[in-house]
Amino acid sequence: MNLVLASTSPRRKELLAQIGFGRLDFSFTQVAPDIDETPRLRETPTDYVQRLAAEKAYAGLALCADISQPVVLGSDTIVVFENQILGKPADAADAKRMLSELSGKTHTVMTAVALVYYKDEPSLTAKTLVRLVQTQVRFCTLSKADIEAYVASTEPMDKAGSYGIQGLGGCFVAAINGSYSGVVGLPLVETCELLAEVGLI
Numbered sequence: 001m002n003l004v005l006a007s008t009s010p011r012r013k014e015l016l017a018q019i020g021f022g023r024l025d026f027s028f029t030q031v032a033p034d035i036d037e038t039p040r041l042r043e044t045p046t047d048y049v050q051r052l053a054a055e056k057a058y059a060g061l062a063l064c065a066d067i068s069q070p071v072v073l074g075s076d077t078i079v080v081f082e083n084q085i086l087g088k089p090a091d092a093a094d095a096k097r098m099l100s101e102l103s104g105k106t107h108t109v110m111t112a113v114a115l116v117y118y119k120d121e122p123s124l125t126a127k128t129l130v131r132l133v134q135t136q137v138r139f140c141t142l143s144k145a146d147i148e149a150y151v152a153s154t155e156p157m158d159k160a161g162s163y164g165i166q167g168l169g170g171c172f173v174a175a176i177n178g179s180y181s182g183v184v185g186l187p188l189v190e191t192c193e194l195l196a197e198v199g200l201i
Helices: 009-017 045-061 092-102 144-152 168-172 179-185 187-199
Strands: 001-006 026-031 068-082 084-086 106-117 125-139 173-177
Touching: 001 045, 009 187, 026 173, 045 068, 045 106, 045 125, 068 092, 084 092, 092 144, 092 173, 092 187, 106 168, 106 179, 106 187, 125 179, 144 168, 168 173
Parallel strands: 001 026, 001 068
Antiparallel strands: 068 084, 068 106, 106 125, 125 173
C-alpha cells in the first residue's frame, strides 16, 4: 500500500511527515484534489466537514491511476461559531468581521480525516474510514488595532476563520481544549489511529 495525501497544504504535509519520525519505511506522495466545497441545504457543520474530507480523499483517489494500492488521506478543517461555519474570508473586510466575532469568545475548530482505499483489489468499491476531532479555542479580546495589523499581514486570507494558530494568529489564542494539531489541520493521534488500522504504520 502507498500513502497519498490529498492536499497541497504545506501545514498538512509537515504534520503528516511528523508521523514518519523514526520510521524508515514511512513515505507519502501528494495530489491536488479539486472539489465543490459548497455546504448543502440544512447540512450540519459536523456532517459538512466529514463529507468534505471524504470527498477530497475520493477526488485524490481518482488521481492515483499510476500508483499501486493507493491509500488516500483527505482532511478538512472548519471554524464554527454559534453553529455557523466561518470559512476562508472573501476579502479583508470579511476577515475583520470574523476576527471581531471571535474576539474574547470561544469557538470550535472541527477537523475531519478520511482514508479511502480498495480493501480487496480489483474491487470497484472503495472503503472509507473517517474520524472527526473537535477542539475548543478561546480568543483573548482583540483591539481594532490588533485586527487591522493582523489582516494587513495577509495571514488570515487563506485560513478558515481568518486565523492560523501556528502563525501570528497564535498570539490571539488564550486557551485550547483539544487537539492542537487538529486546529492546524491534521490531528496527529487520530491520523495515526487510521493509518494503523489499515496497516500503514
